[in-house]
Amino acid sequence: MATLQLRVLTQERTVVSKEVEYVKLPGKDGSFGIMSGHAPLMAPLEMGIVEFGPREGKKRKVALGGGFVEMRDNQLTVLARTAELDEEIDVLRAREAKERAERRLAESRDEIDYHRARLALQRALLRLKVAEPER
Amino acid sequence: MAKSSREIKRRIASITSTQQITRAMEMVAAAKLRRAQQMVPSTRPYFESLHTSLGILLEAAQQRDVEVPWLSSAGDSHCLIVFTSDRGLAGGYNAAVIRRAEAFLEEHPTAQVVVVGRKARDHLSRKGVTFLAEFVNLGDSPSPRQAWDIAQVVMDFYLHGLFDRISVLYSKFINTVTHEVTLRTVMPIEAGDELVQRGRESGFAADYIYEPSLDVVLESVIPLYFQAAVYESLIEAKASELGARMVAMRNATDNAGELIRELNLSYHRARQAQITKEIAEIVGGADALES
Numbered sequence: 001m002a003t004l005q006l007r008v009l010t011q012e013r014t015v016v017s018k019e020v021e022y023v024k025l026p027g028k029d030g031s032f033g034i035m036s037g038h039a040p041l042m043a044p045l046e047m048g049i050v051e052f053g054p055r056e057g058k059k060r061k062v063a064l065g066g067g068f069v070e071m072r073d074n075q076l077t078v079l080a081r082t083a084e085l086d087e088e089i090d091v092l093r094a095r096e097a098k099e100r101a102e103r104r105l106a107e108s109r110d111e112i113d114y115h116r117a118r119l120a121l122q123r124a125l126l127r128l129k130v131a132e133p134e135r
Numbered sequence: 136m137a138k139s140s141r142e143i144k145r146r147i148a149s150i151t152s153t154q155q156i157t158r159a160m161e162m163v164a165a166a167k168l169r170r171a172q173q174m175v176p177s178t179r180p181y182f183e184s185l186h187t188s189l190g191i192l193l194e195a196a197q198q199r200d201v202e203v204p205w206l207s208s209a210g211d212s213h214c215l216i217v218f219t220s221d222r223g224l225a226g227g228y229n230a231a232v233i234r235r236a237e238a239f240l241e242e243h244p245t246a247q248v249v250v251v252g253r254k255a256r257d258h259l260s261r262k263g264v265t266f267l268a269e270f271v272n273l274g275d276s277p278s279p280r281q282a283w284d285i286a287q288v289v290m291d292f293y294l295h296g297l298f299d300r301i302s303v304l305y306s307k308f309i310n311t312v313t314h315e316v317t318l319r320t321v322m323p324i325e326a327g328d329e330l331v332q333r334g335r336e337s338g339f340a341a342d343y344i345y346e347p348s349l350d351v352v353l354e355s356v357i358p359l360y361f362q363a364a365v366y367e368s369l370i371e372a373k374a375s376e377l378g379a380r381m382v383a384m385r386n387a388t389d390n391a392g393e394l395i396r397e398l399n400l401s402y403h404r405a406r407q408a409q410i411t412k413e414i415a416e417i418v419g420g421a422d423a424l425e426s
Contacts (some may be wrong), residue, residue: 009181009368011279012174031257040339042188043346044355068356070188074338077184079282079359 002036004071006052008062008078013085014050015064022052023076024059025069034076039069047122049130050078061086063130065123098124123127140405147398154391160224161384168311168377173274173413175370182363189360190334192353193324197331198340201349205323205357210299213243214267214289216240216365216370217259218305220251221271228306228314228379229254235316236304239263247287247298247343251369267292267369277373282366289365290358293322301361305368306375314375321364 001021008016024033026048034041035055045067053059065082101121108114144422186296196203216398218235219229233255240246242252247267249254256269273281293301345352368386 007180007184009184011178011181011282011363014180028351040343040354041346042343044352065329067360068185068188068352070184074344075395078187079181079185081279111188 001055004034004036004038005075006078008050008064008080008083010080010083011037011084011095012075013078015085016060018051019051020054022051022055022059024049025078026050026064034071036072038072038074038076043069045069045078045080045128048084049126063089063127065088084130086130089127091128094127094131095110098128122132139411140239141254143398143402143405147402150391150398154388154395159380161388164307164377164381164384168374168381171276171374171377174229178366178370182367184357185356185363186330187333189356190330190332191323191337191340192334192345192349192356193331194334194340195343195345196353197347201353203353207323209284212298212300213246214249214298214301215246216249216289216301216303216368217255218303218368219250219255220372220376221253221273223318223374224383225255225380226383228376228383229258230312230318230333232304233258234305235318237262239304239318239393240290241303247329249285251285251372258260258415266424267297275370275373275377277369279362279366282362282369286358286362286365290361294345299323303364303368304371305380307371308374308378311378314378315372316331319364324360327336332357349402 003019003021003024006016006018006020006023007014022033022035024031024042026046027043028046031048046066047066048064050062050064051059052062055087063082063084063086064078064080067078067080067081067083067109070077101117101124105114105121106119108117171231193203193206195201196206215236219232223229236248236255248259248264249268250259250266251270251271251273253271256266256271260266268285268346270281270285289301292298300320302318302320304316304318307317308314332423340381
């Protein structure tokens with residue numbers, strides 16, 4: 001199976017650098033998949049899950065806090081605001097963050113607090129979804 | 136100069152403890168600087184990829200006659216982001232940046248100001264400057280998150296048309312002892328910029344699929360670019376600060392050492408003088424008894 005070179009970069013580090021067959025990305029209008037030999041592409045990415053791996057079989061996941069993707073010369077580069085690989089996520093901490101966000105959401109009075117809490121909750125839920133194996 | 140030996144001894148003790156503090160601060164700054172410098176190579180792939188992409192996008196926009204509002208500036212109202220440290224004891228580091236900021240504000244009295252770091256805030260507010268926003272207590276390891284906080288606030292005002300140009304003012308880290316106060320226009324992106332150049336030279340601009348459209352892709356990359364510029368300023372400013380503090384503290388340690396040496400000398404001199412005096416008195420006393 002033909003592969004492409006995937007790189008997921010944040011400003012602090014390279015999160016993924018790997019030859020893979022298939023990548024699924026959270027685009028503005030829903031997720032889309034990319035395989036080797038795709039035409040040059042640029043697109044913004046939403047907060048969501050990046051999936052990559054062999055076309056059939058077990059895939060790895062990255063929790064993505066939004067960003068930008070570029071495909072060129074069979075190289076797929078994801079520039080991420082934040083990115084965490086599934087195995088790096090601390091489930092306990094993510095759960096705590098989720099509970100904290102829910103509490104704040106219930107208590108918040110003004111709009112900014114509410115907005116912040118909602119974003120925090122989104123982040124926590126995303127991380128939990130990435131970290132916990134599917135049942 | 137004729138101090139008692141006890142007084143001198145007390146001063147030596149006091150300076151020695153000051154020296155211990157300055158030496159510790161030098162070592163702390165050195166360790167933090169080393170860590171900050173280790174961070175720099177790991178940020179490079181992101182920046183390079185982002186800048187090349189932006190160059191290609193800008194070239195594509197030019198080819199397709201897409202209006203890019205961030206490339207041209209109609210007006211001449213400024214926003215200045217000043218990066219200083221929260222703490223002093225870093226020699227002339229903050230003073231140099233603040234001086235440059237004051238010169239800028241004299242030239243552009245209507246400019247909006249955003250301050251990062253307590254030093255610029257305290258100093259400029261004493262001069263009656265008001266701020267659009269202030270960011271203090273950022274700690275010693277700048278994070279992309281902090282850069283996002285700053286970038287988002289400034290970008291919001293920019294998109295609402297509060298100003299047409301955004302500049303950053305910070306100290307660029309050359310090496311431990313050399314830093315260069317740098318004023319750089321971040322927005323609008325200058326048309327002759329090396330970014331566009333790189334994109335143009337790549338010759339790829341026409342080949343890309345822009346999903347969902349060139350406009351939307353550009354719109355999503357500009358904040359990334361701006362945030363990256365803020366992050367870079369934060370890192371450079373922090374490295375310069377730590378370097379400046381290291382040098383300042385080393386000088387202080389050296390000066391203290393010099394002072395201690397001199398005081399030691401006068402201590403021994405004073406002690407010797409006293410012994411001589413006592414002997415003279417004893418001898419004088421013995422003489423008086425004998426005669």
